[in-house]
Amino acid sequence: MTSKRQMHLGAVPYGTGGPGSHTLWLDPEIPGDASVDIAWYVEMARLAERGRFDLVFIVDSQFITPNSPPHYLNRLEPLTLLSALATQTEHIGLVGTATTSFNSPFNLARRLGSLDLISGGRAGWNVVTTGDAGTAGNYGLDDHYDYETRYGRASEFIELAQALWDSYEDDAFVRDRTSGAFLDRGKQHRLDHDGKYFKVRGPLNLVRSAQGHPVIFQAGDSEQGRDLGASLGEGIFTHAADIGAGQAFCDDLKTRARAKFGRRPDQLVIMPGIKVVVGDTDQEAREIEAYNNDRDHTFDAALGEFGRPFGWHDFRQYDLDAPFPADVLAYGERSFYTRARAITQQAVENRWTLRETVESTRQFHRGEFVGSAQTVAAKLIEWWEARACDGFNIGIDHPSNFRRVVDEVVPILQERGAFRADYDSTTLRGHLGLPIPANRHTERREAVDEAV
Amino acid sequence: MTSKRQMHLGAVPYGTGGPGSHTLWLDPEIPGDASVDIAWYVEMARLAERGRFDLVFIVDSQFITPNSPPHYLNRLEPLTLLSALATQTEHIGLVGTATTSFNSPFNLARRLGSLDLISGGRAGWNVVTTGDAGTAGNYGLDDHYDYETRYGRASEFIELAQALWDSYEDDAFVRDRTSGAFLDRGKQHRLDHDGKYFKVRGPLNLVRSAQGHPVIFQAGDSEQGRDLGASLGEGIFTHAADIGAGQAFCDDLKTRARAKFGRRPDQLVIMPGIKVVVGDTDQEAREIEAYNNDRDHTFDAALGEFGRPFGWHDFRQYDLDAPFPADVLAYGERSFYTRARAITQQAVENRWTLRETVESTRQFHRGEFVGSAQTVAAKLIEWWEARACDGFNIGIDHPSNFRRVVDEVVPILQERGAFRADYDSTTLRGHLGLPIPANRHTERREAVDEAV
Numbered sequence: 001m002t003s004k005r006q007m008h009l010g011a012v013p014y015g016t017g018g019p020g021s022h023t024l025w026l027d028p029e030i031p032g033d034a035s036v037d038i039a040w041y042v043e044m045a046r047l048a049e050r051g052r053f054d055l056v057f058i059v060d061s062q063f064i065t066p067n068s069p070p071h072y073l074n075r076l077e078p079l080t081l082l083s084a085l086a087t088q089t090e091h092i093g094l095v096g097t098a099t100t101s102f103n104s105p106f107n108l109a110r111r112l113g114s115l116d117l118i119s120g121g122r123a124g125w126n127v128v129t130t131g132d133a134g135t136a137g138n139y140g141l142d143d144h145y146d147y148e149t150r151y152g153r154a155s156e157f158i159e160l161a162q163a164l165w166d167s168y169e170d171d172a173f174v175r176d177r178t179s180g181a182f183l184d185r186g187k188q189h190r191l192d193h194d195g196k197y198f199k200v201r202g203p204l205n206l207v208r209s210a211q212g213h214p215v216i217f218q219a220g221d222s223e224q225g226r227d228l229g230a231s232l233g234e235g236i237f238t239h240a241a242d243i244g245a246g247q248a249f250c251d252d253l254k255t256r257a258r259a260k261f262g263r264r265p266d267q268l269v270i271m272p273g274i275k276v277v278v279g280d281t282d283q284e285a286r287e288i289e290a291y292n293n294d295r296d297h298t299f300d301a302a303l304g305e306f307g308r309p310f311g312w313h314d315f316r317q318y319d320l321d322a323p324f325p326a327d328v329l330a331y332g333e334r335s336f337y338t339r340a341r342a343i344t345q346q347a348v349e350n351r352w353t354l355r356e357t358v359e360s361t362r363q364f365h366r367g368e369f370v371g372s373a374q375t376v377a378a379k380l381i382e383w384w385e386a387r388a389c390d391g392f393n394i395g396i397d398h399p400s401n402f403r404r405v406v407d408e409v410v411p412i413l414q415e416r417g418a419f420r421a422d423y424d425s426t427t428l429r430g431h432l433g434l435p436i437p438a439n440r441h442t443e444r445r446e447a448v449d450e451a452v
Numbered sequence: 453m454t455s456k457r458q459m460h461l462g463a464v465p466y467g468t469g470g471p472g473s474h475t476l477w478l479d480p481e482i483p484g485d486a487s488v489d490i491a492w493y494v495e496m497a498r499l500a501e502r503g504r505f506d507l508v509f510i511v512d513s514q515f516i517t518p519n520s521p522p523h524y525l526n527r528l529e530p531l532t533l534l535s536a537l538a539t540q541t542e543h544i545g546l547v548g549t550a551t552t553s554f555n556s557p558f559n560l561a562r563r564l565g566s567l568d569l570i571s572g573g574r575a576g577w578n579v580v581t582t583g584d585a586g587t588a589g590n591y592g593l594d595d596h597y598d599y600e601t602r603y604g605r606a607s608e609f610i611e612l613a614q615a616l617w618d619s620y621e622d623d624a625f626v627r628d629r630t631s632g633a634f635l636d637r638g639k640q641h642r643l644d645h646d647g648k649y650f651k652v653r654g655p656l657n658l659v660r661s662a663q664g665h666p667v668i669f670q671a672g673d674s675e676q677g678r679d680l681g682a683s684l685g686e687g688i689f690t691h692a693a694d695i696g697a698g699q700a701f702c703d704d705l706k707t708r709a710r711a712k713f714g715r716r717p718d719q720l721v722i723m724p725g726i727k728v729v730v731g732d733t734d735q736e737a738r739e740i741e742a743y744n745n746d747r748d749h750t751f752d753a754a755l756g757e758f759g760r761p762f763g764w765h766d767f768r769q770y771d772l773d774a775p776f777p778a779d780v781l782a783y784g785e786r787s788f789y790t791r792a793r794a795i796t797q798q799a800v801e802n803r804w805t806l807r808e809t810v811e812s813t814r815q816f817h818r819g820e821f822v823g824s825a826q827t828v829a830a831k832l833i834e835w836w837e838a839r840a841c842d843g844f845n846i847g848i849d850h851p852s853n854f855r856r857v858v859d860e861v862v863p864i865l866q867e868r869g870a871f872r873a874d875y876d877s878t879t880l881r882g883h884l885g886l887p888i889p890a891n892r893h894t895e896r897r898e899a900v901d902e903a904v
Contacts, residue, residue, distance in 0.1 A: 016634075025627065025634065032627035036659060038539060038570045062558070064657045066637035073635060074625070074659050080566040083535035087490065102556065106514070106590040107529075114532040118490045137653030138558040173526070175477065175484035182468075182477065183525060185518035201589030205516045207488060207526050 007384045007418045008269055008391030008432055009410075010055045010095070011048035011402070013041060017071030018395055022301040025070060029399045035075045042088045044396050051406035052420050054431040055093030055124060057217075057237065057393055058082060062102075063134040065312065069305050079111050086119035093428030095124030095217055095235070100157040101150055102130065102139040105198050109161040112214045113206040121210030121427035124235060125161075126217040127228075129154050131336035133311045144334040151224035153197045158216060158232045160198055162437070163191055165213045167203035169442045189441050211427035212436040222338040229268070230256035234434055236270045237393055242368065246272060246388025269432050273393040275367045278404035282371040289370050292398070293362070299355075302362045309336035309343065320355040324348065373408035380409070381418050459836050459870045460843025460884055461862075462507045462547070462723055463500035463854070465493060469523030470847055474753040477522060481851045487527045494540045496848050503858035504872050506883040507545030507576060509669075509689065509845055510534060514554075515586040517764065521757055531563050538571035545880030547576030547669055547687070552609040553602055554582065554591040557650050561613040564666045565658040573662030573879035576687060577613075578669040579680075581606050583788035585763045596786040603676035605649045610668060610684045612650055614889070615643055617665045619655035621894045641893050663879035664888040674790040681720070682708035686886050688722045689845055694820065698724060698840025721884050725845040727819045730856035734823040741822050744850070745814070754814045761788035761795065772807040776800065825860035832861070833870050 012018075015035030016025040025032050034040045045056050058078040078096035085094055094115065098108055116123035129150035130136075136144040145153065172187035191202030218233035220226070229236050230253055240246035254265040277292070279285030307313040310331040318325055324347035332340025347357040368383075369376050383389055396402045413419035425431055464470075467487030468477040477484050486492045497508050510530040530548035537546055546567065550560055568575035581602035582588075588596040597605065624639035643654030670685035672678070681688050682705055692698035706717040729744070731737030759765040762783040770777055776799035784792025799809040820835075821828050835841055848854045865871035877883055 022634075023632065026629055026632070028629070032629075033625065033659070036566075036569045042539070062562070062657060064640075064655060066635070066640050070634045073640070073657060074620070075657055076569065077562045077566040079532065080535045080563050080570065083532045084539045084570045087494070087536045087540050103559065104554065104591055107555065110514070110529045111532050114488075114529040117488050117528065118532065118536045134653070139556055140651040168526070173485065177478055177480070177484075180475065180478070182474075182522045183518070188516075188518050188525070199592040201586070203516060205514060205524065205526055206528075207485070 004417075006420060006433065007380070007413060008271055009051070009053045009419065010057045010093075010271055010391070010393035011044065011051075011053050011396055012057045012059065012273060012393050013044040013396045015040070015071055015075065017069060018397055019305070021296040021397060022069045022071075022304065023296050023298070024397055026295065027398050033074070035071055038076075038081070038084050041076075041081060041085060044399070044402070045085050045089050045092060047399075047402065047406055048396075049089050049092040051410045052414075052423060053092055054391070055095050055428060056082075056085070057095045057124075057126065058097060059126075060097035060099075060128070061132055061135075062099075062130070062138060063132040063312070065134075067304070067314070068312075069301065079115055082123070083115050083118055086115065086122070091122075091423040091426065091431075093122045093124055093215070093431055094119055095126055095215070095428075097126040097128055099128050099130040099135075100154040101145055102135065103157075105157050105160045106164065106200055106202075106204070108157075109164040109204055110206060112161065113165055113204065113209070116209035116211065116214045117206065119209075121212075121429070123209070123211075124215040124217050124428050126219065126237065127154060127158060127233075128219065132308070133334040146334065147222070147224060147337065149197075151220075151228060155228055155232065156195050156197050160191075160193055160195070160200060162213055163193065163440070164200070164202055164204040165206075165208055166439045166441060167191070167205075168207045169439050170208060173207065187441070208439065209427075211429040212439070215428050215432065215434060220338075225338070226253060226256060227260070229253060230263070231261045233268060235432065236268060238270060238272045240272045240388060243383055243386055243388045246383060247386060250387055250389060267434065269390045269434070271391045271393045272389050273395065274369050275395050275397070276376055276401070276405055276409070277367060277370040278373055278376055278401060278408060279370075280372065282375050285371045285375070288401075289367065296397070297362055299358065299362070302358050306358050306361060309340035311335040315354065315358070318354050320358075321353050324352050324354050324357045373404065373412060376405075377409050377412035377416070380413065381416060384418065456869075458872060458885065459832070459865060460721055460723055461503070461505045461871065462509045462545075462843070462845035463496065463503075463505050463848055464509045464511065464725060464845050465496045465848045467492070467523055467527065469521060470849055471757070473748040473849060474521045474523075474756065475748050475750070476849055478747065479850050485526070487523055490528075490533070490536050493528075493533060493537060496851070496854070497537050497541050497544060499851075499854065499858055500848075501541050501544040503862045504866075504875060505544055506843070507547050507880060508534075508537070509547045509576075509578065510549060511578075512549035512551075512580070513584055513587075514551075514582070514590060515584040515764070517586075519756070519766070520764075521753065531567055534575070535567050535570055538567065538574065543574075543875040543878065543883075545574045545576055545667070545883055546571055547578055547667070547880075549578040549580055551580050551582040551587075552606040553597055554587065555609075557609050557612045558616065558652055558654075558656070560609075561616040561656055562658060564613065565617055565656065565661070568661035568663065568666045569658065571661075573664075573881070575661070575663075576667040576669050576880050578671065578689065579606060579610060579685075580671065583761070585786040598786065599674070599676060599789065601649075603672075603680060607680055607684060608647050608649050610680075612643075612645055612647070612652060614665055615645065615892070616652070616654055616656040617658075617660055618891045618893060619643070619657075620659045621891050622660060625659065639893070660891065661879075663881040664891070667880050667884065667886060672790075677790070678705060678708060679712070681705060682715070683713045685720060687884065688720060690722060690724045692724045692840060695835055695838055695840045698835060699838060702839055702841060719886065721842045721886070723843045723845045724841050725847065726821050727847050727849070728828055728853070728857055728861070729819060729822040730825055730828055730853060730860060731822075732824065734827050737823045737827070740853075741819065748849070749814055751810065751814070754810050758810050758813060761792035763787040767806065767810070770806050772810075773805050776804050776806050776809045825856065825864060828857075828861050829864035829868070832865065833868060836870065 133144040169187040217235040585596040621639040
């Protein structure tokens with residue numbers, strides 16, 4: 001039985017600002033402290049839930065300086081935030097970013113498992129290895145781990161968390177009030193994991209949720225990042241410049257998943273992060289975009305954030321009109337290296353000045369998905385039908401704009417049969433069409449039973 | 453100005469079971485999976501809030517075996533749980549247990565700071581060093597830290613967290629929509645802590661909440677534990693066998709606080725954990741207590757939990773009627789050693805058998821606070837007036853009983869002027885009469901200004 005393919009939608013609340021947008025908080029509809037205001041997040045999550053979105057997606061960072069852009073300066077820890085949202089929403093998936101570089105597997109598996117239970121099976125984990133190298137200083141290290149260690153830890157960490165989530169088989173708790181039996185002790189399993197990076201005894205003191213395990217999201221775009229996504233990722237957050245780039249990425253990732261890891265392509269839900277601007281007409285939408293870009297995505301803002309992939313290297317020290325200083329790539333080695341390398345290569349190939357290179361990063365904000373509700377919906381469907389993606393993570397920048405996405409674009413997607421008219425599942429796995437993973441111990445037992 | 457002394461009340465939801473009570477889940481009013489059921493916790497927290505309690509208090513443990521008593525087997529991570537409660541309650545303080553032995557200061561300060569912001573300044577942190585030695589195995593260690601390391605880490609960890617919470621002065625965020633100024637950069641402070649156990653750069657990417665810092669709770673009863681409480685604790689969770697023991701403990705702790713650490717005695721709020729049973733008459737309450745003790749606090753349950761202070765040593769292997777095997781104390785060295793030593797000493801002094809020793813631990817459940825609502829209220833006031841405590845942490849065992857505490861005992865306390873008739877504060881510090889700590893950087897600046 002194959003069910004009809006459905007588009008998947010995530011909402012990414014920016015709070016006081018987002019990528020390249022340092023002045024979002026000037027919008028009078030956005031509280032100046034939105035990034036720590038739970039009422040604001042509740043409002044945005046409920047709005048996305050009204051639009052039948054699959055999930056809200058909370059990004060993160062943990063390294064700041066006095067020069068950091070506004071939205072980095074002050075933000076709630078993602079899983080703590082999502083737990084508060086869990087009791088204020090009913091259906092929408094709750095995906096939070098947490099790093100495998102500066103957490104312990106037992107702690108994090110426990111927190112994610114708790115969120116999954118509290119939300120009735122709606123938790124997702126956006127696995128990152130931390131690109132901001134300076135974060136290491138907040139965790140007692142002089143330098144961030146090298147790439148190999150970062151990805152080695154990530155992959156061992158995820159598998160370890162999944163094993164911990166299987167500590168109890170689903171029928172382990174008998175709770176028979178007549179006999180007084182509480183636990184079937186044979187269905188509690190310790191782990192005794194002793195790996196390259198981690199050693200964990202277990203068991204985890206938590207049952208599984210309605211969806212079995214939290215959904216694993218992943219975003220890395222390096223070779224190691226893509227392999228991690230293809231092997232263990234279930235949701236993929238990515239960026240795609242155009243429909244062709246989206247198709248190439250999807251094809252690469254799903255081919256890797258199948259060829260290298262023996263997975264089914266539909267076990268990977270690929271959702272690029274996009275920016276949407278809705279107007280009454282295409283012309284009006286372009287005008288709104290231009291106005292917002294002038295205000296939110298200034299050259300100064302772009303320059304202020306430009307250093308992030310290069311370990312927050314300060315580019316204000318260079319002559320803007322001299323050739324791009326290509327040796328800065330060294331600063332990116334333990335940061336967002338893939339991105340730093342791509343920027344550097346492009347600058348060198350095109351013989352750009354620093355100014356031209358910074359300008360080129362602003363192009364991200366000149367969008368595909370800008371127009372009337374009809375135009376935007378058609379574009380979303382075009383990408384999705386062309387298999388440039390399985391859905392989209394839509395940034396919530398200006399609330400008035402996101403309200404138009406929910407109230408005007410989503411109904412068209414629904415009308416065209418591309419998107420659910422109502423939730424037909426209670427879990428995030430259900431929304432995304434992902435299977436509930438079998439408990440490894442039950443599976444093993446059943447395999448033995450069959451063999452007998 | 454001195455405000456009238458007020459009694460403080462905390463509620464400790466047991467879920468499926470509590471100390472020495474392994475069969476609480478047999479109560480049909482308690483869901484069999486209460487310890488992972490958010491609706492259950494919301495109901496209990498709201499009940500306590502209806503009673504104008506200062507706080508709910510969430511205990512914790514992270515080490516289990518198939519033989520662990522029911523309430524250890526399966527429980528939500530405390531801070532994740534409390535964040536979900538934060539948006540379901542309005543006034544009540546939210547105190548969660550987290551260990552300094554198996555967490556990173558930056559992560560935990562961030563999570564507690566986030567909970568404090570989400571709850572509008574209602575967060576408290578019950579600092580533990582982890583008594584269950586086996587927990588170490590879940591964090592890559594073969595053995596738990598020794599006492600000196602445990603308490604050295606705890607004290608450095610708390611001061612580090614408090615310093616991180618001061619990363620921003622209260623007026624650091626300008627957010628001037630006219631000028632576009634967002635942050636007063638001189639009011640963001642990094643830490644560059646390089647201590648015996650931890651190295652943390654900072655700053656923390658979070659503003660302070662309405663109460664400045666989460667309230668520090670502490671419960672250790674060893675010499676080191678008492679010193680930690682006297683130096684850094686603001687709320688103290690303890691146990692007192694009788695009014696005299698309570699007075700001696702309060703006197704000791706408040707004297708230490710003043711003499712050794714120069715603190716004011718009212719900056720320490722001491723709240724022993726107690727068990728309350730309310731009946732229509734004293735006689736009926738005694739009958740309920742006896743019935744519950746027979747059912748909940750059986751000898752088998754006591755024997756099953758008896759090993760906890762001794763590193764969950766299994767006492768079922770010994771002859772119950774032989775003398776207490778005093779050399780088991782060695783198993784307690786990296787666990788709840790103070791408790792293990794007290795039990796062992798008492799057994800040796802009284803020449804008890806193992807059976808008699810286990811029996812003696814059941815006496816905890818034969819309570820002082822058992823009787824009609826009038827009797828219980830009078831007893832609470834007697835302890836509080838005698839300064840055997842500043843308030844009580846009342847266990848929520850049977851909900852029907854806790855409802856009588858809220859609906860029958862609390863009104864008498866209110867009538868007698870011992871307990872608030874309504875909340876007159878929005879923060880946990882406000883409820884407890886604790887001052888908002890000044891931001892160390894602002895204080896320093898003001899001191900300099902005054903000196904000029």
